[in-house]
Amino acid sequence: MDQTRALLEMYADRGPAWRAAIEAGHDMSLVEQAMHRTFEQRIEDLQRAIDSLAALREAVIERAAAERRTPDATH
Amino acid sequence: MPQRNDELLTRLIDAGVDFVIVVGAAAFAYGATYPTVDLDAAFRFTRENAERLLRAFDGVPIRHAITPGKRPVTEDASALASLRNLYLESDLGRLDLLGELPPVGGYEDALRRSHSVTLHGREVRLIDIDALIECKEALGRPKDVLVAQQLRAIRERTSHPGVPPRGV
Numbered sequence: 001m002d003q004t005r006a007l008l009e010m011y012a013d014r015g016p017a018w019r020a021a022i023e024a025g026h027d028m029s030l031v032e033q034a035m036h037r038t039f040e041q042r043i044e045d046l047q048r049a050i051d052s053l054a055a056l057r058e059a060v061i062e063r064a065a066a067e068r069r070t071p072d073a074t075h
Numbered sequence: 076m077p078q079r080n081d082e083l084l085t086r087l088i089d090a091g092v093d094f095v096i097v098v099g100a101a102a103f104a105y106g107a108t109y110p111t112v113d114l115d116a117a118f119r120f121t122r123e124n125a126e127r128l129l130r131a132f133d134g135v136p137i138r139h140a141i142t143p144g145k146r147p148v149t150e151d152a153s154a155l156a157s158l159r160n161l162y163l164e165s166d167l168g169r170l171d172l173l174g175e176l177p178p179v180g181g182y183e184d185a186l187r188r189s190h191s192v193t194l195h196g197r198e199v200r201l202i203d204i205d206a207l208i209e210c211k212e213a214l215g216r217p218k219d220v221l222v223a224q225q226l227r228a229i230r231e232r233t234s235h236p237g238v239p240p241r242g243v
Contacts, residue, residue: 034106
């Protein structure tokens, strides 16, 4: 079963806006999860998301630099 | 450049700056899943508020983020208050201060359509979800359409009996 169908079944009792969001491709289980957090927790989640994405970007940059130094050393 | 939204917000609140959290961070605060890097706020463009803003960045050099060479902010509070928007960059990250938030209106309109939430023991103003949806729909860019879609679903869900919202 694809994700959209699974989500539509999972949230069969929800309203039209929720179903429209699922049909547009949103994974509303993630939204549901976020809605059980407090405002303060969500702001902290955002900071952690920013930090982790920045760390990932830094890792990509470091890997590219390592590949330039020793092209055969990384895979 | 790191983005320290937590420290930016703390500094703004502690300096007594009049602002309302809007756009991307607000959407995330309501439960939308699209992370945003910068911090956007409706800002009261007055000399007094600009003075408080400059105090908030005491010891942290600030630059105009959208100018050639990202020139340092050297204007005084009166000059800053005469601007319509202010796009700032510093070692704490990017802060966009908006004087207008179409179609909601100016700062006072955004304030009227906001509510208070607690962050690290401090009160901060967050634009209400209806106004936020209006903004996103008015912007109409693909990314805003996606966020508006999630926000409409969140609004629908929170108006349903027996369901969160928690904290908003």
